Amino acid sequence: MVYEVTIDGKNYRLDLGRAxxxxxxxxxxxxxxxxxxxxxxxxxxxxxxxxxxxxxxERTATDMHLWVGAARYAAxxxxxxxxxxxxxxxxxxxxxxxxVAPMSGRVVRVLLPENATVEAGQGVVVVEAMKMQNEIKSxxxxxxxxxxxxxxxxxxxxxVLAIVE
Amino acid sequence: MFKKIxxxxxxxxxxxxxxxxxxxxxxxxxxxxDVDRASLHVRKADEAYHIGPAAAAESYLNVTKxxxxxKLCGADAIHPGYGFLSENSRFAQACAExxxxxxxxxxxxxxxMGSKTRARQEMEKAGIPLVPGAARxxxxxxxxxxxxxKIGYPIMLKAAAGGGGKGMRLVHxxxxxxxxLEAAQSESLRAFGDAEVYVEKAIVNPRHIEMQxxxxxxxxxxxxxxxxxxxxxxxxxxxxESPSPVVDPDMRRRMGEVAVRVAKAASxxxxxxxxxxxxxxxxxxxxxxxxxxQVEHPVTELITGLDLVHLQIHIAAGEKLPFAQEDIxxxxxxxxxxxxxxxxxxNYFPSPGKITLLLAPSGPGIRRDSGMYEGWTVPMDYDPLxxxxxxxxxxxxxxxxxxxxxxxxxxxGGIKTNISLFRRILRDPDFQAGKFDTGYLDxxxxxxxxxxxxxxxxxxxxxxxxxxxxxxxxxxxxxxRPSANSANGSAASGWKRAARVEAVKEVASSx
Numbered sequence: 001m002v003y004e005v006t007i008d009g010k011n012y013r014l015d016l017g018r019a020x021x022x023x024x025x026x027x028x029x030x031x032x033x034x035x036x037x038x039x040x041x042x043x044x045x046x047x048x049x050x051x052x053x054x055x056x057x058e059r060t061a062t063d064m065h066l067w068v069g070a071a072r073y074a075a076x077x078x079x080x081x082x083x084x085x086x087x088x089x090x091x092x093x094x095x096x097x098x099x100v101a102p103m104s105g106r107v108v109r110v111l112l113p114e115n116a117t118v119e120a121g122q123g124v125v126v127v128e129a130m131k132m133q134n135e136i137k138s139x140x141x142x143x144x145x146x147x148x149x150x151x152x153x154x155x156x157x158x159x160v161l162a163i164v165e
Numbered sequence: 166m167f168k169k170i171x172x173x174x175x176x177x178x179x180x181x182x183x184x185x186x187x188x189x190x191x192x193x194x195x196x197x198x199d200v201d202r203a204s205l206h207v208r209k210a211d212e213a214y215h216i217g218p219a220a221a222a223e224s225y226l227n228v229t230k231x232x233x234x235x236k237l238c239g240a241d242a243i244h245p246g247y248g249f250l251s252e253n254s255r256f257a258q259a260c261a262e263x264x265x266x267x268x269x270x271x272x273x274x275x276x277x278m279g280s281k282t283r284a285r286q287e288m289e290k291a292g293i294p295l296v297p298g299a300a301r302x303x304x305x306x307x308x309x310x311x312x313x314x315k316i317g318y319p320i321m322l323k324a325a326a327g328g329g330g331k332g333m334r335l336v337h338x339x340x341x342x343x344x345x346l347e348a349a350q351s352e353s354l355r356a357f358g359d360a361e362v363y364v365e366k367a368i369v370n371p372r373h374i375e376m377q378x379x380x381x382x383x384x385x386x387x388x389x390x391x392x393x394x395x396x397x398x399x400x401x402x403x404x405x406e407s408p409s410p411v412v413d414p415d416m417r418r419r420m421g422e423v424a425v426r427v428a429k430a431a432s433x434x435x436x437x438x439x440x441x442x443x444x445x446x447x448x449x450x451x452x453x454x455x456x457x458x459q460v461e462h463p464v465t466e467l468i469t470g471l472d473l474v475h476l477q478i479h480i481a482a483g484e485k486l487p488f489a490q491e492d493i494x495x496x497x498x499x500x501x502x503x504x505x506x507x508x509x510x511x512n513y514f515p516s517p518g519k520i521t522l523l524l525a526p527s528g529p530g531i532r533r534d535s536g537m538y539e540g541w542t543v544p545m546d547y548d549p550l551x552x553x554x555x556x557x558x559x560x561x562x563x564x565x566x567x568x569x570x571x572x573x574x575x576x577x578g579g580i581k582t583n584i585s586l587f588r589r590i591l592r593d594p595d596f597q598a599g600k601f602d603t604g605y606l607d608x609x610x611x612x613x614x615x616x617x618x619x620x621x622x623x624x625x626x627x628x629x630x631x632x633x634x635x636x637x638x639x640x641x642x643x644x645x646r647p648s649a650n651s652a653n654g655s656a657a658s659g660w661k662r663a664a665r666v667e668a669v670k671e672v673a674s675s676x
Contacts, residue, residue, distance in 0.1 A: 001634060005626040008619070012626040016634060023631075027623060036631045042522050042578065044628050044635075053621065055628040056522060058578045066628055068621035070573060070588055075629045102514040104545045130506070130515035130549040131331075132399075133352070 006076040007066075097139050099162045101155040105129030110151055110162075116144045118164055125149050125161045138164045166482050167191055167242040167266065171235045172206065174246030175225060177536035177552055178460070179206035182244045185474035186211075194238050196231060198224035200544040205536050212238055219546040225249045228256050235265050242266040242481060244474075248548065251457040252279055268481040270456050274431045278454040282325045282363050284431075288451050291430040293423060296442060296450045298365030306343045309364055313342060316366045322346055324353035325361035330400025332356060335367055370602040371442040373397065374409050374449070376424035377465045379476060380434045381486040388421035389469050390495050392438075392461055395603050396590060398513065403583070403606065404590060405461035406500040407468050410561065410599025411447065420449055427454055436462075436477050445602075460503065460553070463532060467499035467557045498564040499557045500591075502572070504535075506549040508581035517545040522578030526571035530557040530564065543580055551582065561599075565591050589614070 003014045015026040025034040035047040042057040056067040066075045109126040112118060123135030124144065138144075145165040149155060169192040172182045179195060183206060186193035195210035200219040207213045214234045217224035224230070226249055235243060243265055245251035254275035260267035269275070278284045285300040297316050302325050303309045313320045313336070322345055324332025332353030334345040346362060354360040372395040380386040393409035394402045412420070424439035431454065438459050440452040462473045471493075480486070507513045523539035535552035537543065543551065554575065556568030569591050575584055590596050593609060 001630070003630045003633065005629045007622045007625045007629070010622060012623070014626055014630045016627075016630045018634070025627060027627060032627070034627060036628075036635075038635050043524070044631060046624065046628055046631065048624060048627065053624050053628075055624065056524070056576055056578060057628075057632055058521065064629070066625040067576065067578075068624050068628070069618075070585060071619055071621060073619075073622060073625040075625055077629045077633055079633075102508070102511050103516060105515070129545050130517065130547060131356070132515055132549070134512070134514050 002080060004078045004080055006078075007073050009074075096145055096163050096165045097142075098160045099124055099136050099138065099164060101127055101136070101157055101159045101161055102134070103127075103129050103157050105134075105155060107149040107151055107153045107155060107161070108133060110147055110149060111135070112144050112147075114144050114147050118142060118144055124164070127155065127161070136161055140164060167478065169194060169238065169240045169242075170268070170478070171196065171231070171238070171240035171243045171265075172210070172246065173225065173231050173243050173250055174248070175201055175204060175206055175536070175547065176550060177534050178246040178248075178458075180209050180536050181534050182246060182474055183209045185472065185478065189475060189478060191478070194234070194240050196225070196234055198546075200546055203541060205538055205541070214238065219544065221249065221547065228253075228259050232259060232263050232265065236263065240265060242268055242478075244268040244477070245457065247457050247460055252455070254279055266481050268477050269435050270431075270433050270437060274433045275456045277431050278433075278456050280325050280361075281323060281327060281453050282361070284453060285363075287430060288427060291426060293427055293430070293451045294449065296365045296368060296452065299363055302361035302363050303346065306346055309346055310339060310342055312364050313339070316364075319367040319369070321365045321367040322349045322362050323365060324349060324357060324359070325363055326357035326359040327353060330397070332362065333400050368442050368444050368450070370604060371395075371444055372409070372411065372602050373402075373440065373452075374412065374420070374443050375438050375440040375455075375459075376420050377459075377462070377473075378424050378428045378433070378437050378439060379473075379480070379486060380428050380437070381480050382434050382483060383485050385486045385489070386425045386428050386433070387486065387488070387490045387493060388424050389465050389471065389493060391417060391420060392459075392464055394461065395601055396596075396606050397603050398606050398610070402461065403503050403505075404501065404587065405464055406498065406561075406564075407464040408495060408498065411443070416447060423449075423451070427451060435480050436473055460550070461501050463534060463553060463555045464499040464501050467532065467555060468495050468497055469493060470496065497557055497559050498561040499555055500561075500564050500568050501553050501555040502568065502587040503550055504552045504554060504575075504577070505583045506543045506551050506580050507583055509583050509586050510581075513583065515545065515549045516581035517543045517549070518580040519543075520577060520579050522576065524574065524576040526554070526574035528567075528571065528574075530567040531555070531571045532557065537577070551577070562597075565597065
């Protein structure tokens with residue numbers, strides 16, 4: 001199998017095969033001695049050139065992360081034969097920015113009115129979850145274009161609270 | 166001894182108390198809200214009863230409901246854990262009136278210590294060293310400004326009913342005072358149902374060191390050594406250890422004796438903690454008394470060899486302390502990490518959700534008090550403490566190295582946790598040298614995260630491909646080998662198995 005793998009934004013070409021219970025592995029054309037055992041769901045024991053690694057996998061509906069030791073890598077895997085397109089690169093610093101709730105909780109306070117000027121890092125909305133109040137801060141300098149969140153409202157993770165232009 | 170104890174709490178501490186009940190042969194009763202039916206404490210208890218909706222005010226803080234369950238199931242005592250009703254003197258009083266023993270101090274002691282302003286007044290009378298400030302709640306922002314001007318900035322605003330850093334604000338200048346006061350009052354009202362806030366001079370770069378005390382109902386009071394709790398974020402402890410790197414035997418004895426005097430002045434019974442602020446010259450000042458079992462009690466248990474929850478239950482049952490001060494010896498060193506469901510890469514926002522993968526550490530010198538399990542969904546409604554990981558060693562460096570080793574074995578997938586924060590603290594040279602104060606962690610976090618070693622990206626790339634190939638097979642290794650049908654397709658693996666059997670036969674016959 002040939003895969004295109006992206007780890008933290010860097011692309012690798014991976015050629016993996018198995019014959020007689022042995023793994024064959026080439027990464028970017030280079031042959032690597034490798035063996036792997038699935039210890040349990042989402043936990044892989046990998047031996048590469050004699051070095052032992054435990055790799056843990058976390059998946060959500062949209063993305064995958066792999067942990068090697070204490071480091072967490074964003075991973076994307078494509079089968080070049082399939083038609084699945086690459087993820088669009090995320091937007092830059094220009095244009096309107098959405099402030100989203102980082103977790104489910106309750107909006108306890110809106111700190112700035114619409115059309116107010118806002119500094120990068122300034123709090124716009126306060127969301128309370130797990131007994132902690134958290135300021136949702138503006139990612140950029142600009143003006144508050146729209147306040148979507150209402151004080152007292154319950155919000156889900158990912159829900160838009162405000163838009164900064 | 167009691168026959169049945171109701172545990173009026175949830176999470177890891179409820180599990181901790183239920184375990185103690187089991188060890189003592191006492192029937193344990195759990196209570197749970199709508200969102201906690203599947204929580205670990207419900208699974209571990211002998212009996213469990215539903216007490217209401219997710220909102221704590223209607224469940225874990227509902228005195229009538231909880232006492233109703235106690236009556237219904239015939240519990241003769243209630244252990245409140247920490248948080249929730251543990252420092253609520255009205256609850257202790259209601260227990261007494263209902264004829265159920267509250268495992269903790271009397272309502273009167275709790276009331277005295279529960280109001281930080283009243284505690285200050287009483288301790289002043291008893292000659293206990295105090296931080297300069299006002300022993301009265303603030304009536305207005307103007308009054309706050311006057312007192313602050315008199316004692317000098319920076320000042321600390323504190324909730325009179327407070328604890329755990331809630332309703333607390335550090336104020337550096339008059340301009341910050343009014344918004345900080347309002348925030349402290351509103352947070353205090355929400356957390357404790359009481360908006361009273363008072364002012365103290367902020368000791369610059371203090372350490373936060375506390376002394377564990379135990380008192381029986383016959384008037385015997387002892388101290389069990391200190392806990393160093395200076396590693397805090399937003400006034401919330403995240404890592405504690407015992408002994409403190411700065412406390413020598415003489416200072417321990419002096420602090421311990423003051424702590425015993427504090428407890429006696431409050432006619433205190435059961436387990437309690439006297440908190441001190443310690444300035445850079447090692448002067449210590451009484452801060453407050455926590456009239457309950459502390460989150461961080463395991464470090465004291467490890468270095469004294471005592472079980473504080475067992476002792477709490479024995480004391481509440483009217484038994485005399487089985488030892489005197491001179492029988493208590495400190496041996497070794499223990500460090501505790503509080504594992505929270507929060508995202509270190511996103512300003513430590515709470516991160517509730519489903520735990521999809523849980524790998525727990527074990528091995529020498531490791532204790533884990535946990536309220537989570539794989540497949541459980543962490544609710545968004547409560548404190549984000551998931552578990553405590555405690556390392557014990559003959560000395561501080563060994564306790565730290567065991568803890569670092571165990572943290573590397575610990576994996577919680579599906580939600581974010583602060584495990585990486587502890588790796589960073591424990592490896593930090595200042596921490597290792599014992600050079601820190603309550604501002605240490607904020608400074609460490611501001612200094613920017615050191616890039617974690619990212620040299621294993623290729624390993625991750627290879628693993629991504631292996632996972633994809635093994636995806637459809639869903640086979641887990643048995644005995645270190647891939648199970649027989651792990652090769653692609655069952656027909657192929659059948660052939661392979663046959664071939665392998667033949668090969669083994671050949672080898673056997675050639676021997």
